[in-house]
Amino acid sequence: MPMTSPPCGPAPWDVIARARDRARPGSWRRTLLSAPGQPQGLHVDSDALLASFTGLDAHAAQWLKKQDVDVRELDLVCVHQPSQPFVDAFRARMDIDPAQIIPTFPHTGNAAAATLPLQLAQAVRDRRLAPGDAVALFGLASGASGAVMLLRW
Template sequence: MRARIAGVAAYLPERTVTSAEVEARVEAESDGYRPLPTIVERMTGIRSRHVMRDDQQASDLAVEAARTLLAEQGRPPASIDLLIFGSASQDMVEPATAHIVAAKLGLGCPVFDVKNACNSFLNGVQMADALIRTGQHERVLVCTGESPSRAVRWKVRDRDQFADAFAGYTLSDGGAAMLLEAAPDGGIFYRDFAAVSSAWQVGTLPGGGSMHPRDPDRTYFSGDGRRLKEAFLAAGPEIFVTALEKTGLTWDDFAVVCVHQVTMPYLAVLRSILDIPADRLVTTLPDHGNLASATLPLQLSAALRAGRARPGDRVALIGLAGGVSLGITLAEL
């Protein structure tokens, strides 16, 4: 059996915050530090990002997307036999956020979390694919709820601390859900993953773990964007090039190529290295920001709703994440 993508949906909070508003808030909450005007948009290409309501949690974002998806597919909660919550965000350290999502959806099936930074959702799909192919489950709901707005440092001392916190100013809140079902053909036909774990310290959110369990100053994103880009480039394009070689396909054989998007300049570099045709990309970053693991399902959902991808088409999902992780999944809808 194959794991077929039956449907995908995304949820974006109504409230948006522009890059100019981000800079204004940093200036207002800092003691004398003022970011260079327009620096966030100039460096990233991001015009706005989504921010969830104060009464929402990561689980709520996943639930919103999942409810939309189940309604569109005409599937009652009882038809789901496994739920995977694949997200960099979580409601709390314990229990698994998947339990909270399942309770809100009224599911009674087994659940678990998958966590691997911005590749969390893609790894969740990887797990669903494996469990369906081995006959352990027939219908799996993979969902994510990303709430990075809760970990942005607004009060900064100086330029160095602003640079260290800069990744947080690109991030956006959102949820997504994908339904995978057992099918005799079509579906996911290739997947591969790689890691350069020696670069794990380049981007972190340290608070809450055993290293820094109760240090408020460690609850903000910290990272070096230049070093993270260098780590990705050092990993090389082999995993993606090999996928095409092993399947005998080119990017032109795909209706859309969904790529995790961090900044527009880096997306341009990656597209150039991999030689992906511009008309195959689904560009979401400028108006929606970096949605972490929700980025890829948002792009696929947008492509389906715009008619850019239809049943029978091939789609590619390319994942990049801190850690550092890389992944690619190829599927026929």
């Protein structure tokens, strides 16, 4: 029997698709919560946000070196994907081969905390992971924090 979802339940993109289907035009007032404050009061300076991540890649590279791990030898690299330019810049700075990353941003946009499990689920679905594969998870947050986790699949 072919597996259509990971063993833990429905694939994350199935959940996203179902949630999106419920937001029908005309019903948005019932499905969206208003936030206090001024309309369009939040403005994000993308350049400043990107600059706030400066150095996180160096810390990650240093930590990987302490673990005796060469990022180019990993079978899969999952990276938080808030935007395609961010992924491209991070990948270039970390010397990650594009083939090591499963792109999700072009299909789902910024899936926030679901980005990493989404990539893992997609890798399982596409049979890109095998027992014993080495995987790195790079979690990066807009608060300019980061974390790296190594997994042996």
